[in-house]
């Protein structure tokens with residue numbers, strides 16, 4: 001028998017270690033943003049100094065359409081990482097997600113690793129996190145309320161990760177009843193429910209079913225950045241040529257197709273999965289994302305250059321977005337839309 005709690009903590013530690021390297025990137029598949037170019041607008045009259053990125057995230061004002069994705073919690077290392085990420089998020093006034101709160105359901109040992117986010121960043125939107133495989137097994141949603149209250153969450157994210165569970169030793173690839181459970185959870189929870197992938201992407205069809213069930217946010221977390229299949233293959237000392245390493249729908253495809261559902265549903269679309277510079281952010285927004293997000297690259301920057309490094313990285317990315325808005329004649333983030341990009345092959 002495994003001690004569940006120590007097994008989860010050990011796995012979380014290993015995930016952090018692997019994610020500090022680039023070994024876990026997709027091998028051949030990309031996020032797809034390189035297939036688009038911006039439409040240069042030679043007669044721009046945009047005043048670049050007046051561009052304001054301020055927007056809202058589930059009712060709270062934020063300064064940039066960017067979320068620090070759910071990463072960690074439930075280990076002693078996680079407390080330090082979350083403490084620093086929260087301070088970076090506070091300086092930027094942007095939302096942040098905690099990593100899976102499964103450990104917090106097991107016992108109280110590492111509760112501070114989650115609570116520290118709210119403590120260090122009292123005013124910003126904080127997003128809780130739990131996996132689909134836990135949701136389907138919960139006897140009562142009171143536990144969700146409990147972990148949401150632990151961090152005074154503004155929204156709760158449920159991650160769907162069938163590929164990762166399939167590839168993981170002791171994984172739980174059993175999601176029977178998930179959609180029904182989400183439907184109940186949405187009704188039960190007072191805060192909005194977001195559903196996210198972890199790097200294999202959410203298709204339009206999956207998003208449609210989730211939105212029909214009442215979900216208020218979709219984070220596509222598409223392919224092209226961190227391969228969680230790759231992480232699990234490396235953890236198991238498996239075959240690095242395993243074709244499932246590169247399984248998934250590219251982030252750009254997911255954003256473009258899921259955003260079409262805006263005609264029918266009112267929801268927040270988070271564009272993520274391999275977002276690694278201002279060009280990716282601007283293209284994600286032009287393809288229909290309301291807000292963008294990154295995980296591993298933020299962790300790596302924190303490890304390399306600390307809180308200031310993370311703050312400067314995100315500011316630099318948005319300086320690039322500002323330049324792109326100027327050059328495409330986009331006064332506001334809403335004007336940075338599908339008309340401002342073009343598929344590369346159409347240029348020749």
Ligand SMILES: Cc1cc2nc3c(=O)[nH]c(=O)nc-3n(C[C@H](O)[C@H](O)[C@H](O)COP(=O)(O)O)c2cc1C
Pocket residue numbers: 015016019069070071072098099100129158159196197198199221224225226272273274275293294295296297299
């Ligand atoms: C170290 C690390 C831990 C993660 N843990 C979680 C988690 O607990 N829950 C979750 O929903 N996603 C988790 N993720 C997935 C990210 O939130 C994100 O969806 C995914 O890594 C793709 O984004 P990226 O390409 O920017 O890394 C984790 C990512 C990293 C890098």
